[in-house]
Amino acid sequence: MNAPEGRRRATVHDVALEAGVSRGTIxxxxxxxxxxxxxxxxxxxxxIEKVGYVPNGAARNLAARRSMAVGFIxxxxxxxxxxxPNIGSIMLGANTALSAADYQMVTLIVDSERxxxxxxxxxxxxxxxxxxxxSARTKDPxxxxxxxxxxxxxxxxxxxxxxxxxxxxxxxxAAKAITxxxxxxxxxxxxxxxxxxxxxxxxxxxxxxxxxxGSRFDPALVEEVPLYSYxxxxxxxxxxxxxxxxxxxxxxxxxxxxxxxxxxxxxxxxRVPEDVGVVGFDDSTWATRxxxxxxxxxxxxEGLGRAAAEAxxxxxxxxxxxxxxxxxxxxxxxxxxx
Amino acid sequence: MNAPEGRRRATVHDVALEAGVSRGTIxxxxxxxxxxxxxxxxxxxxxIEKVGYVPNGAARNLAARRSMAVGFIxxxxxxxxxxxPNIGSIMLGANTALSAADYQMVTLIVDSERxxxxxxxxxxxxxxxxxxxxSARTKDPxxxxxxxxxxxxxxxxxxxxxxxxxxxxxxxxAAKAITxxxxxxxxxxxxxxxxxxxxxxxxxxxxxxxxxxGSRFDPALVEEVPLYSYxxxxxxxxxxxxxxxxxxxxxxxxxxxxxxxxxxxxxxxxRVPEDVGVVGFDDSTWATRxxxxxxxxxxxxEGLGRAAAEAxxxxxxxxxxxxxxxxxxxxxxxxxxx
DNA sequence: TTGAAAGCGGTACCAT
DNA sequence: ATGGTACCGCTTTCAA
Numbered sequence: 001m002n003a004p005e006g007r008r009r010a011t012v013h014d015v016a017l018e019a020g021v022s023r024g025t026i027x028x029x030x031x032x033x034x035x036x037x038x039x040x041x042x043x044x045x046x047x048i049e050k051v052g053y054v055p056n057g058a059a060r061n062l063a064a065r066r067s068m069a070v071g072f073i074x075x076x077x078x079x080x081x082x083x084x085p086n087i088g089s090i091m092l093g094a095n096t097a098l099s100a101a102d103y104q105m106v107t108l109i110v111d112s113e114r115x116x117x118x119x120x121x122x123x124x125x126x127x128x129x130x131x132x133x134x135s136a137r138t139k140d141p142x143x144x145x146x147x148x149x150x151x152x153x154x155x156x157x158x159x160x161x162x163x164x165x166x167x168x169x170x171x172x173x174a175a176k177a178i179t180x181x182x183x184x185x186x187x188x189x190x191x192x193x194x195x196x197x198x199x200x201x202x203x204x205x206x207x208x209x210x211x212x213x214g215s216r217f218d219p220a221l222v223e224e225v226p227l228y229s230y231x232x233x234x235x236x237x238x239x240x241x242x243x244x245x246x247x248x249x250x251x252x253x254x255x256x257x258x259x260x261x262x263x264x265x266x267x268x269x270x271r272v273p274e275d276v277g278v279v280g281f282d283d284s285t286w287a288t289r290x291x292x293x294x295x296x297x298x299x300x301x302e303g304l305g306r307a308a309a310e311a312x313x314x315x316x317x318x319x320x321x322x323x324x325x326x327x328x329x330x331x332x333x334x335x336x337x338x
Numbered sequence: 339m340n341a342p343e344g345r346r347r348a349t350v351h352d353v354a355l356e357a358g359v360s361r362g363t364i365x366x367x368x369x370x371x372x373x374x375x376x377x378x379x380x381x382x383x384x385x386i387e388k389v390g391y392v393p394n395g396a397a398r399n400l401a402a403r404r405s406m407a408v409g410f411i412x413x414x415x416x417x418x419x420x421x422x423p424n425i426g427s428i429m430l431g432a433n434t435a436l437s438a439a440d441y442q443m444v445t446l447i448v449d450s451e452r453x454x455x456x457x458x459x460x461x462x463x464x465x466x467x468x469x470x471x472x473s474a475r476t477k478d479p480x481x482x483x484x485x486x487x488x489x490x491x492x493x494x495x496x497x498x499x500x501x502x503x504x505x506x507x508x509x510x511x512a513a514k515a516i517t518x519x520x521x522x523x524x525x526x527x528x529x530x531x532x533x534x535x536x537x538x539x540x541x542x543x544x545x546x547x548x549x550x551x552g553s554r555f556d557p558a559l560v561e562e563v564p565l566y567s568y569x570x571x572x573x574x575x576x577x578x579x580x581x582x583x584x585x586x587x588x589x590x591x592x593x594x595x596x597x598x599x600x601x602x603x604x605x606x607x608x609r610v611p612e613d614v615g616v617v618g619f620d621d622s623t624w625a626t627r628x629x630x631x632x633x634x635x636x637x638x639x640e641g642l643g644r645a646a647a648e649a650x651x652x653x654x655x656x657x658x659x660x661x662x663x664x665x666x667x668x669x670x671x672x673x674x675x676x
Numbered sequence: 677t678t679g680a681a682a683g684c685g686g687t688a689c690c691a692t
Numbered sequence: 693a694t695g696g697t698a699c700c701g702c703t704t705t706c707a708a
Contacts, residue, residue, distance in 0.1 A: 011701055022679040027703055035677050057463025058399035059701035062684050067396070069460075072445075082426045083623075088419060095447050104460055107445035109433050114440075122407075122442055125395025127465070230627055263629065285421070289568055291601065349685055360695040365687055373693050397685035400700045 010051040019047035030055060061126060070103050070312055071128040073119065073142060075110040075135035083229060083256070085284035086301040087134065090156055093305025094132050101313050103129075110135075110142065120145040130312040132156060132305070136199065152315035154308040158200045159325065165311045167304055167326045171201050174297045174330040175208025178279050179251050181295075182338055183212065187249030187277050191221035193236040193261055195228045195253035202228075205253050205281060221247065228253060230286075233260020241268055249277045249338065255286035255296055262290050262337065277338030292336035300328045348389040357385035368393060399464060408441050408650055409466040411457065413448040413473035413480060421567065421594070423622035424639040425472065428494055431643025432470050439651050441467075448473075448480065458483040468650040470494060470643070474537065490653035492646040496538045497663065503653070505646045505664045509539050512635045512668040513546025516617050517589050519633075520676055521550065525587030525615050529559035531574040531599055533566045533591035540566075543591050543619060559585065566591060568624075571598020579606055587615045587676065593624035593634055600628050600675065615676030630674035638666045 016023045021040050029036045029044045036044075047053070061067045072094055074081060081087065091107065098105045106128060108119045120141045123131065130152035133142070138160060146153045147162040154165040182190060192209045196202030210217050223240040225232035233252060237260065240247065252258035258280030262272050270276050272292060280287060280296040287294040307326055315321050354361045359378050367374045367382045374382075385391070399405045410432055412419060419425065429445065436443045444466060446457045458479045461469065468490035475481070476498060484491045485500040492503040520528060530547045534540030548555050561578040563570035571590060575598065578585065590596035596618030600610050608614050610630060618625060621636040645664055653659050 012703095013701080023702075024680080024704075025678060028678090031703085037677060040677080054459075054462040056400070056701050057460070057465050058396045058405070059684090060463075060703080061396035062394070062400050062686085063701080063703040065684075065703090078430060081430065082423075085420075088426075091447065092416060092419065092449060095449055095453070099450060099452055099456070102456070104456055105447065107447070109429065109443070109445070111430060111433055112437060114437050115433070118437070118440070118442055121393075122395070124392045125398075127395050259627075289597075347685095350687095351685080361686080362688080362696075363694060366694090369687085375693060378693080394685050397700090398687080400702090401685080401687040403687095403700075 009056075010053040011056070012053070014051045015044065015047045015053045018051055019043040065126070066129050067127055068103055069106050069128045070098050070309070070316075071123065071131040072105050072107040073110065073131055073133045073135065074107065075116075075133070075137055075140070075142060077136065078111055080136070081109070081111075083227075085256075085286070086282065086299060086304075089301035090134060090305035090308075093302035093307075094309040095305075096302075097306045097309035097313065103313070105309075116141050123151065124149060130316050132308045132312055133160070135160075138162075150321060152312050152321060154311040154315075156304050156308045163323050164321075165308075165315070165324045165326075167307045167311060167328065169299060169304070169330045170327050171204035172208040172211070174332075175205040175251070175281070176212040177208075177330075178281070178295075178297050178332050179209050179212035181332055181334070182249050182251060182277055182279050185249075185277055185338060187338075189218075189221065189244060189247045190249035190251065191223065191240050191244060191247045192251045193223050193225060193233060193240060193253060193257050195225045195232060195236075195257055197224060202253060209251055220244065225253075225257065228256055230256045230260040230263075233257035234264045235260075237261035237264035238268070241265070241270075247276065250279070252278060252280050255280040255282045255284045255290075255294055258294055258296070258337070259286045259290045273336065273338050279338045283333050287333070287335070290337065295332070295334045295336070295338045298331045298333050300330065303328050347394075348391040349394070350391070352389045353382065353385045353391045356389055357381040403464070404467050405465055406441055407444050407466045408436050408647070408654075409461065409469040410443050410445040411448065411469055411471045411473065411480060412445065413454075413471070413475055413478070415474065416449055418474070419447070419449075423594075423624070424620065424637060424642075427639035428472060428643035428646075431640035431645075432647040433643075434640075435644045435647035435651065441651070443647075454479050461489065462487060468654055470646045470650055471498070473498075476500075488659060490650050490659060492649040492653075494642050494646045501661050502659075503646075503649045503662045503664075505642055505649060505666065507637060507642070507668045508665050509542035510546040510549070512670075513543040513589070513619070514550040515546075515668075516619070516633075516635050516670050517547050517550035519670055519672070520587050520589060520615055520617050523587075523615055523676060525676075527556075527559065527582060527585045528587035528589065529561065529578050529582060529585045530589045531561050531563060531571060531578065531591060531595050533563045533570060533574075533595055535562060540591060547589055558582065563591075563595065566594055568594045568598040568601075571595035572602045573598075575599035575602035576606070579603070579608075585614065588617070590616060590618045593618040593620045593622045593628075593632055596632055596634070596675070597624045597628045611674065611676050617676045621671050625671070625673070628675065633670070633672045633674070633676045636669045636671050638668065641666050 194206040223236045225236040280294045283298040461483045532544040561574045563574040618632045618634040625632040
């Protein structure tokens with residue numbers, strides 16, 4: 001401890017005494033309200049400086065019944081949290097929007113049963129006025145808490161199981177669009193490495209692929225892998241190549257998968273894009289690290305975070321928690337892999 | 339809103355009335371203290387259920403003067419936050435330790451001047467009892483706040499500018515060790531792609547390299563690049579190759595840099611490890627994605643987070659904020675790139 | 677424009 | 693084991 005043991009932290013009371021005004025006036029000054037005379041202001045500023053006053057957040061929250069903080073809740077499996085290249089961008093995007101509105105973003109990560117309970121309590125505890133939620137789960141204790149508290153909130157990624165605002169992208173439409181683009185380059189035998197079919201994003205991307213191909217769709221050209229990972233991409237491509245050696249185009253469910261696929265193709269002696277055209281999904285850091293760089297679907301991660309935060313802010317301002325679903329555009333970025 | 343507009347949230351008071359005991363007893367029950375009879379316990383549990391009581395965190399913090407929350411403060415430049423493969427692991431490691439001690443970890447991102455001020459206020463506001471800090475800065479308003487408040491804290495990565503606990507790795511020693519290992523494989527002309535020399539980690543790794551080579555050190559074989567990035571690795575390797583075509587070994591300042599270097603070597607027609615042996619630093623996800631996989635220094639990211647959190651917890655328990663510096667071991671992981 | 681006073685929802689000490 | 697009762701530090705009417 002640096003501070004002398006006996007010295008309490010200064011309170012509004014101390015400032016009031018020092019400045020010769022009432023606590024009410026201090027409060028008004030602190031909150032930038034009108035009705036504070038110039039002289040009072042000056043006296044208060046001097047007093048604050050002199051006694052070293054720093055407001056106590058808990059007391060403030062208690063009395064005002066709001067915290068000026070919004071939670072950013074990440075509820076993804078351990079591995080996914082580390083792998084997902086988008087999550088950091090979503091976070092920064094949300095922080096940008098909240099910061100501009102002078103809200104403190106507090107990120108809570110849920111990585112165990114214990115965390116789930118504790119975070120749910122945190123939500124109920126009045127520490128945050130709203131929440132942006134990035135979650136693979138639906139209808140878990142956290143979503144329930146948000147629902148029960150009627151807390152301003154927005155989900156990112158998947159539509160929530162509960163009735164709440166939601167910001168996402170049209171995975172199906174985007175997958176369809178990039179597949180069509182690949183078809184347009186003249187490829188005849190196009191396969192897909194479909195990943196994470198247990199998640200909406202995964203199954204939607206497959207659905208988009210199927211629908212783009214229409215009658216030309218051949219189920220034998222779809223290889224399923226469990227995760228959006230590099231390793232899964234390598235393995236998936238190898239199996240696909242074995243089943244369909246004549247294939248000349250591949251839609252990988254994510255950039256990481258595409259990177260793995262390119263590696264597998266290289267090992268098999270196929271050239272990209274000459275022999276096989278490859279397209280990915282996400283436009284993550286992977287996209288520019290492969291050789292050749294990936295043609296892919298741009299995922300507006302930062303925009304998702306910002307939009308979700310803004311949805312929360314709007315609910316906070318208007319008090320209207322009406323459900324809204326927003327889809328952000330996903331432009332295709334055409335590079336050299338197809 | 340689900341709740342009828344008029345219905346207040348239940349308070350201890352309501353529970354006390356319903357259960358027919360005093361508020362003090364409720365408090366004791368809630369905090370798991372002894373001296374609560376079985377009958378009282380039962381009555382309280384029923385009452386809580388009936389009135390739908392959820393404790394108010396702000397009130398609790400105010401009265402108890404503690405929050406049972408620890409901040410995890412990330413103060414890295416925008417780009418670095420996204421690139422750094424370690425930060426997620428550090429976060430999860432810290433969360434694991436805090437969660438086990440029943441503390442809520444709240445992550446605060448500092449991404450602008452505005453954030454700096456707001457986060458500093460948050461620290462002073464009594465919302466958290468301690469902080470784990472991952473920061474490129476030293477002596478900024480946040481470190482100052484931590485110091486001024488004599489708040490239990492631990493810095494991860496670089497030694498802090500202020501007197502506080504610190505958990506890190508011996509970059510110099512680790513760099514020396516892996517360079518020596520590279521020398522032991524018989525390489526004669528070993529170069530280094532040194533990165534981020536403006537940061538401790540960067541300059542320490544270079545120092546370790548230099549010291550390992552001793553009298554055989556040739557300054558012409560050191561190429562400096564600004565960032566720990568893939569692109570910097572490509573560019574750095576190309577320049578190095580131009581200056582020293584006879585080089586047969588490279589120590590890259592990070593795995594990302596090493597991955598870039600391998601790509602540049604491939605483009606130049608050199609085989610790895612036959613013609614040139616390459617080693618990296620971090621043992622991040624990059625390490626197993628290169629072809630061949632990287633021999634590198636393992637960075638115990640999750641352990642860093644856990645150790646830092648534990649340092650904070652210890653200070654919290656003992657009240658002793660004595661400075662401690664801890665270095666975690668960094669084993670060498672030998673794969674196929676050298 | 678300002679002061680007084682009543683909360684906000686708990687905790688913790690003390691007497692019983 | 694329990695109840696009573698001062699606070700914790702700030703906000704917010706309301707009257708002046």
